Amino acid sequence: MNLFQFILVGINYKKTEASTRGLFAINNQENSSLLKAAKEEGIEQLFVLSTCNRTEVYAVSDSIEKVFQILAKHTKGGIDLLKEKAYCKFSEEAVQHLFEVAAGIDSQILGDYEIIGQLKNSFKIAKQEKVVGTFLERLFNTVLQSSKSIKNNTNLSSGTTSISFAAIQYILDHITEPSSKVFMVIGTGKIGINTCKNINDYINPKELWVTNRTEEKAMSIANELNITVQPFKQINENIHKADVVIVATNSADYIVKKENIFPNKSRCFIDLSIPNNIDVSISTISQQTLINIDDLSKINDQTLALRKSNIPKALEIIAIHVNEFNEWHRLRKxxxxxxxxxxxxxxxxxxxxxxxxxxxxxxxxxxxxxxxELRTKQxxxxxxxxxxxxxxxxxxxx
Structure with a gap:
């Protein structure tokens, strides 16, 4: 294949707010449906990365329009808004972008290493749907090698700056005596689990509750961290009792709704979800504070400064692995x-x-x-x- 056939269509935090990104976010089931549809349209190799920061389609295709249409069809934003807000990259530029995403250089919080788990999950879904060929397999493996080398040889991901920790830092900076508060975390995915761990480690609150639609998952986390499980069906009742409510779910609709919130006391709501899983109008209710991912990403500290100083070294490591991949692709012919x-x-x-x-x-x-000889003389x-x-x-x- 010609490297120019490698296409990226994406939307991310640089051009869009969380509410807009949410229109193009997809869960695992929707991801599988999109991949199946793409295969029926003749796109044999692709995978989709959807996180709180971005939704990106990496595809091997002769038609950029086909990639646009497939993404628009399987999300809620529509083709016109997608084309207005999206970016497109081709060939070497698309390859470089993927390496930088995997390194955390392109993350909303610089060096956020949680992206690797999200990339692996996206690629796993693509392999299950049989839309990964030799090209994407080699590219992805080289990307993982590069990311691992950056993790081991730079301080790009040093410290505790991540979306889950940014929430903790906000709480420590803005809530008086947080250790005396009752916390509730909704969601037991990776970000939800990390948030629970960080609350225990850095705040040690009066009470920490966790709830999830699948109670078995919540029980597993609760037993590991010695925290309390609350039934998901009692979510509204427990929100009224909590002082800090953190939502880290992947729902298509609001988990926490305005009509279920009463200003009986001051509360802080933190939404770590894309699309938003807390009703944005809650912020209009007296004594209720709502913080989302875009708000948290503005937090700046010494850790971030250290990470920025390691970008040049990380880019050097990326360049080595990109050259290795390009050499492999050149010799494939x-x-x-x-x-x-x-x-x-x-x-x-x-x-x-x-x-x-x-x-x-x-x-x-x-x-x-x-x-x-072919490597040099062709x-x-x-x-x-x-x-x-x-x-x-x-x-x-x-």
Whole structure:
């Protein structure tokens, strides 16, 4: 395939607010449906990344319009709004973007390493739907290697700056005596779990409750962290008792609604979801404070300054891995020649009256030598003919 066929269509926090991003967010089930539809439209390789920061489609396709239409069809924002707010990248630019996303360089909170788990989940869904070919497989594996190297060799992800910790930092900065408060976390995904852990570690509140539609998941987390499970069906009743309510779910609709909230006391609501899972109009109710992801991303501290200083080193590591991937892709076009060469030499060896194990080793040596020459000189037909002639001229060949 031509590298120019590699296309990215995306929407992220840089051009859109959380409410707009929510219109294009997709859950795992919707992700699978989109991939199936794309395959029916002739797009054989793609995956979709949907997080609180972005929704991005990475595809191998000859048609950018087809990618736009598929994403619009499976989200709520519509094609006109998508085209107005989206960005498109092709070829090397799309490859570079994916590497920077995986490193956390393009994250709303710089260096946020939670993106790796989200990328792995997206790619897992794509593999389950059989829309991952050799190109995407190699690209994704190289991206993971790059991200791991950056994690191990830089301070880009150092400290505790992440969406889940940003919520804790906000609470510590804005709520008086948070350790005397009752906290409720709704949702037991990765961000919800990390939030519960951070609340325990940094606040140690009077009470910490967790609730989830699937009570078994909530029980598992509660047992691990020694916190209290509250039944999901009693969510509104428990919100009235809580001082801080943190929502980290992936619902298509509001989990916390304005009509169920009464100003009987001061509360802080923190929405870590995309689309918004807390009714935005709650902020108009007396004594009720609502904070969302975009608000939290504005938090700046020494950790962020340290991470910024590590961007150049991270980009150097990315450049090494991007070059490695580009070299692999460039040599892929010679694969048919090398395969034909090996087949031809094996056939000659078998036809020779002196066919031997040493000749078989010579076959592999010559194929590897030609591959090396192709890396620099790129003349497959000339090297093919020369290799066959050199093999025939061997003393062992008759």
């Amino acid at each position: 010679f694969a048919p020649v090398l395969k034909l060469l090996k087949t031809s030499l094996d056939t000659l060896n078998h036809q020779s009256t002196k066919a031997s194990q040493s000749n078989s080793k010579e076959v592999n040596y010559i194929v590897n030598k030609v591959a090396s 003349q497959p037909s000339c090297f093919y003919m020369q290799a066959v002639q050199d093999f025939i001229k061997q003393p062992n060949f008759n």
